[in-house]
Amino acid sequence: MRLRLVRQDTKFDFFSRWKIWLGISAVMVVVAFASFLQQGLNYGIDFRGGTTIRTQAETPIDIGAYRAAMQTLDLGDITISEVFDPSFDENQHVAMVRIQAQDDQEAVTVEVIEAVEAALTEVAPNIQFVSVESVGPKVSGELIQTAAIAVLLAIGAVLIYIWLRFEWQFAVGAVAALVHDVILTIGIFSELQIKFDLAIIAALLTIVGYSLNDTVVVFDRVRENLIKYKKRDLREVLNISINETLSRTFMTSATTLLALIALFVLGGDVIRGFVFAMIWGVIVGTYSSIFVASAILLWLGVKRDWTKPTDTTGNQFANVDA
Structure with missing residues (x-):
């Protein structure tokens, strides 16, 4: 008898209040942006000189x-x-x-x-x-500019990748989730005035990759189910897809958080800021994959006349037991 942290036949309705979730995310983004404009970031030596x-x-x-x-x-x-x-x-x-x-x-x-x-x-x-x-301050200013360009280029590459792999509606939802995660991470560092240095930029880029991976797993299953359940509406297909990948999502996030929490407690001051950014990123990245990326896809809609074969769709790790 295998232990399951998440039941295999879950039937949660993630979109009964999807407009409220999008509203909450929008408010958090506005608060984070306002905090950044009001008090800025507590730049470390890398950026301050x-x-x-x-x-x-x-x-x-x-x-x-x-x-x-x-x-x-x-x-x-x-x-x-x-x-x-x-x-x-x-x-x-x-x-x-x-x-x-x-x-x-x-x-x-x-x-x-x-x-x-x-x-x-x-x-x-x-x-x-x-x-x-x-x-000196000049070099520090160049580091800030380069770091910002790196994050923007990463998000732009994601937009093109998702657009080519799926449809433009999927790309908009995925990029909105990534921007949401990056802004909230910067916002929490601004609110708490935690030191912001080059290690946090590395954490931001890692968060972008983690959140994208989670979103693509869900979107792969959505595309597969859109072909499989042609007569069901998009909201029902999204719920089925997220429930089918919920076990994998929970297991990945939980095991990652266990390692990060151990590093946060035992790793010392040198990496604590980086680890805190990663912990926050895993939490908001998992949240945004469901309540931002998928909710925006539901809002925009998607065509249902795909003719792609079904034997290569989906993700081989989507049904991993947790």
């Missing part, structure tokens, strides 16, 4: 002690991470200390660097300062 100091010591690195020693300097955003490399010697411990730019200056002043070195020397007397590198 700053200085990176590479240290090396013979004793193991205590990130907590490093951070505590630098708190009295009042330098704003400080990121400390340990560098691991198989080529390092056994007693070679390397860390990267990133300090945000002070008062829109091109780089951290020599006095500040000396103060940081003095503070870290008290924690690790044998510490060495291997290199000091600075990222």
Whole structure:
């Protein structure tokens, strides 16, 4: 007897209040956009500019002690991470200390660097300062522009892919869901003022791929059922399709969240922002695949006179038991 987290014969009506769900999503998007315009994002050193100091010591690195020693300097955003490399010697411990730019200056002043070195020397007397590198505001601005272009190009590529694989109505629904996910993720970072850096851009692109995969699985089954149930209306076909893929969706989302929650709790401060973005993205991505992408498809309608063969439609993983 196999354990099922979701019954195989579920018959939930996901579209009894589909207009309300679309309205809720629209309100959340407006709130996220308004928060972004009102208070912006808490940009990290990658986007704000700053200085990176590479240290090396013979004793193991205590990130907590490093951070505590630098708190009295009042330098704003400080990121400390340990560098691991198989080529390092056994007693070679390397860390990267990133300090945000002070008062829109091109780089951290020599006095500040000396103060940081003095503070870290008290924690690790044998510490060495291997290199000091600075990222100015101009480079940071270029990084913001490049990151925005990367996200927009990813969404544009999705639009073309879905349009070619399905129909334009499917493409509009899928892209609307992706834009919804990206805006809500940026919005939650703006609302909570969580540090926003290049790792979050990587998370956004990962969320786009995750949400797209979930949406395509549902749309594949919708296309198959549109051919199979030619006399049933679109709303009924969408409900059948989502219920048939619900087991796969639940299993994928649940197992992904288990891994992400473990990373969020045990992974430390360095990756916590990235993992938080992924957790939020998995939740809103699963939601949008059903209540945004499919609801927009129901709203736009789709033609029913397809002549494509049915033996290659659908998805082989759609009925995986959870």
